Amino acid sequence: MSQMKTNGTQTRSFGQRMNALWEYANPVKFMALSGKVLPWIVGLCALTLIPGLIWGFFFTPEAANFGNSVKIIYVHVPSATMAINIWVMMLVTSLIWLIRRHHVSALAAKAAALIGMTMTLIALITGAVWGQPMWGTYWAWDPRLTSFLILFLFYLGYMALWAAIENPDTAADLTSVLCVVGSVFALLSRYAVNFWNQGLHQGASLSMDKEEHVSNVYWQPLVMAIIGFGLLFVTLLLIRTRTEIRRRRLHALMARERMSDA
Amino acid sequence: MIALLIRDMRLAMRAGGGFGLGLAFFLIVTTLVPFGVGPDAEILARIAPGILWVGALLACLLSLDRIFQLDFEDGSLDLLATSPIPLEGIVAIKALAHWLVTGLPLTLAAPFFGALMHLESPGFSWMFVTLLLGTPALSMIGAFGAALTVGLKRGGLLMSLLVLPLYIPSLIFGAEAATRGMAGFNANAPLLMMAGITAGSIALLPFAAAAALRVNLR
Numbered sequence: 001m002s003q004m005k006t007n008g009t010q011t012r013s014f015g016q017r018m019n020a021l022w023e024y025a026n027p028v029k030f031m032a033l034s035g036k037v038l039p040w041i042v043g044l045c046a047l048t049l050i051p052g053l054i055w056g057f058f059f060t061p062e063a064a065n066f067g068n069s070v071k072i073i074y075v076h077v078p079s080a081t082m083a084i085n086i087w088v089m090m091l092v093t094s095l096i097w098l099i100r101r102h103h104v105s106a107l108a109a110k111a112a113a114l115i116g117m118t119m120t121l122i123a124l125i126t127g128a129v130w131g132q133p134m135w136g137t138y139w140a141w142d143p144r145l146t147s148f149l150i151l152f153l154f155y156l157g158y159m160a161l162w163a164a165i166e167n168p169d170t171a172a173d174l175t176s177v178l179c180v181v182g183s184v185f186a187l188l189s190r191y192a193v194n195f196w197n198q199g200l201h202q203g204a205s206l207s208m209d210k211e212e213h214v215s216n217v218y219w220q221p222l223v224m225a226i227i228g229f230g231l232l233f234v235t236l237l238l239i240r241t242r243t244e245i246r247r248r249r250l251h252a253l254m255a256r257e258r259m260s261d262a
Numbered sequence: 263m264i265a266l267l268i269r270d271m272r273l274a275m276r277a278g279g280g281f282g283l284g285l286a287f288f289l290i291v292t293t294l295v296p297f298g299v300g301p302d303a304e305i306l307a308r309i310a311p312g313i314l315w316v317g318a319l320l321a322c323l324l325s326l327d328r329i330f331q332l333d334f335e336d337g338s339l340d341l342l343a344t345s346p347i348p349l350e351g352i353v354a355i356k357a358l359a360h361w362l363v364t365g366l367p368l369t370l371a372a373p374f375f376g377a378l379m380h381l382e383s384p385g386f387s388w389m390f391v392t393l394l395l396g397t398p399a400l401s402m403i404g405a406f407g408a409a410l411t412v413g414l415k416r417g418g419l420l421m422s423l424l425v426l427p428l429y430i431p432s433l434i435f436g437a438e439a440a441t442r443g444m445a446g447f448n449a450n451a452p453l454l455m456m457a458g459i460t461a462g463s464i465a466l467l468p469f470a471a472a473a474a475l476r477v478n479l480r
Binding site (some may be wrong): 041153154156159160162164168173174177178180181182184185188189191192193195196233 | 406408411412413414417420423424426427428430431434435436447451455459467468473477478479
């Protein structure tokens with residue numbers, strides 16, 4: 001009996017905690033919290049990204065066969081990691097919007113798209129710059145390169161749809177549906193492309209289960225740079241989401257003014 | 263539902279010549295490619311399956327905006343949405359009508375256009391089979407893209423940006439199956455993958471397209 005009671009209170013408290021989380025879907029609460037948290041995240045981002053990159057660029061030995069050009073991985077790998085994860089985050093926020101209709105969620109997805117596209121572009125360009133001396137070509141139809149190009153196209157389509165529709169709620173609905181369907185097809189393309197061409201690209205640089213990966217000298221600054229890029233994304237995302245919320249408010253105020261004038 | 267199918271097909275065949283236009287476009291694409299790459303038979307035969315697939319894909323894309331746009335403008339889409347048939351069923355029927363007037367003729371014509379590209383004789387049947395299994399997915403995915411952009415004034419260009427990336431898996435597997443089959447290799451894996459994409463699209467995309475249509479009709 002007593003056991004059941006404690007179980008009951010536990011689930012309740014978990015439920016309450018979940019509800020507390022959903023409260024931040026309220027734009028006012030989100031603005032208050034994100035305003036407070038933002039300077040700290042900016043600080044943390046600066047503390048990891050800048051030392052991580054400096055460490056990676058200037059204080060790692062040159063790799064045999066690669067020379068100095070190996071140092072581009074401190075930008076290439078983190079941006080590529082973020083490019084994929086941002087799409088996953090957009091998928092999650094789109095689903096939250098479709099299921100629970102929280103405006104902050106839809107706006108966060110919109111805000112993330114441009115950052116994700118930029119990360120994809122950075123990964124593609126740094127890859128091309130690195131590929132020229134290493135593989136002797138800027139571009140190869142290698143599975144990973146091709147998948148990233150396709151991911152870039154998906155980001156483009158998603159943003160174009162946001163830009164084309166005037167009504168913000170309609171736009172949020174349609175882009176969310178597109179994001180869900182697009183995710184399935186992006187995943188399919190990934191496998192299709194793997195099937196289509198075996199590539200030049202090296203295997204995963206970082207993995208938990210493999211015995212052999214890049215030696216620790218390179219690994220430590222790389223992890224730091226990845227964390228830094230992650231925090232950079234969170235920083236930009238918060239700023240852009242706050243901007244979107246303010247823009248919405250401004251539109252609402254202007255609409256109200258026009259109503260009162262008329 | 264059958265009445266709707268017949269109505270859609272009649273409209274497509276009579277009004278504005280949308281029916282023949284896709285085929286004519288397909289013919290023009292296959293004619294232009296040899297001008298671009300030169301008349302060398304070997305090269306043409308090698309790239310033929312890919313060119314035919316890309317041509318079929320673009321021809322399919324051309325007529326997509328007709329699926330919902332006209333009905334949306336004259337208000338019959340609202341009537342269809344309030345009819346006893348579920349909107350998902352209407353989407354599926356409209357995609358089927360689109361396939362019957364574009365995908366099927368393209369499939370039937372592909373072997374003949376293949377002859378223009380010096381496609382070798384085993385290639386004819388392979389083009390036919392891959393397009394037959396692949397083009398239904400193109401129509402269904404296209405119906406989804408058309409549903410997304412139906413409320414927009416100039417949705418055509420945007421729709422191509424939305425729809426073409428979704429066509430990539432079908433294109434890769436379709437062209438790969440045709441190439442492998444022609445060369446005498448075992449083409450089961452890509453063929454089955456493509457058929458799987460088609461089946462999955464037909465099963466699931468009507469729901470996504472109907473959801474998008476409901477948003478646009480709101």
